[in-house]
Amino acid sequence: MKRLVPLFGLFLLRTALADPTVLAARDLGWEVRFDAPPTAKVEERSTPNAYRYAGTAGKFNLSLFIEPPQCEGGATNNEQLQCFAGRLEKVPGLVRQSIRVNRLPNAVQLSYLTYGQTGETAVKIMHTHVLFADKGKWGDLHGSIVKPDTAEIAMLLALGDNFSFTD
8 A cells, every 4th residue: 555655646746747738730730639737838830731839837848740751651650750760869868778669549659868968967858759640741749858857757758648639
């Protein structure tokens, strides 16, 4: 029973940090739903061919891209993952052994850890991408947290738990 109390506390904290979120790419006719902390919009652009959103909430950063495929091949979740994984190897400060892939019902979630520099100090940054594809477009829902604690990592990894999209 003692083990259940910390896990339950982590669950409550995780759910308390995340709210149902809907981003609508109206020009594309897409709607993306997920749970995340509320963010202050930094940028939002929508065209008939692409959509971009960027928001922030303290240490948490969120972005959503919906665009034509960035690599040759088809527009499937697996092809997007292969393309992304090829570019991921070039990310500065990547901790390769931290890379994790989780297959979701309609997407693929890719998570990893990087270290960046702030002056002389190395700073840990946790990332997760929910990659999805449909109708010739690729989507990338990206969340990151600078200097995350355990509860923030759990919240970030849960970004794909209630993820869905319509187009």
